[in-house]
Amino acid sequence: MNTDTTRPTLLGLSGWWKSSYSAGAGGCVEVNDSVTGYVGVRDSKLGDNSPVLVFEPHEIRAFVLGAKNGEFDHLLA
Template sequence: MNTDTARLALTDAAGWRKSSRSAWQNGCVELNGSISGYMGVRDSKLGADSPVLVFNLAEMQAFLGRVKNG
């Protein structure tokens, strides 16, 4: 599977979840890891109409590591 195929699969996939640490009612990102090896990210305000960004797991781990380290 490649990123474009994963994006199509994640766009229609169940399993989107908003962060439990989100204090915002209408402004957060949602994540979906239901496609093996990929993580989808979308805007919770737009829900199913949101464009989906797709990262492989190494990209997502690098991003989260940098966020945690400021």
């Protein structure tokens, strides 16, 4: 993740959504892609009070493809 200060904070935005897999799990992460060129990720349990991690689309793409490839399956144990 790039830590430059030119990324927007994405705080206070509407349009957050979370995976259908999070139902009944006591919380999950939410994502927001309403600002072109950025994807925000936050803790759904904290909602608007959650800090937001901001990624560029290529960073999210690398993570999602890695997850689909099973690279993070050890975290499910």
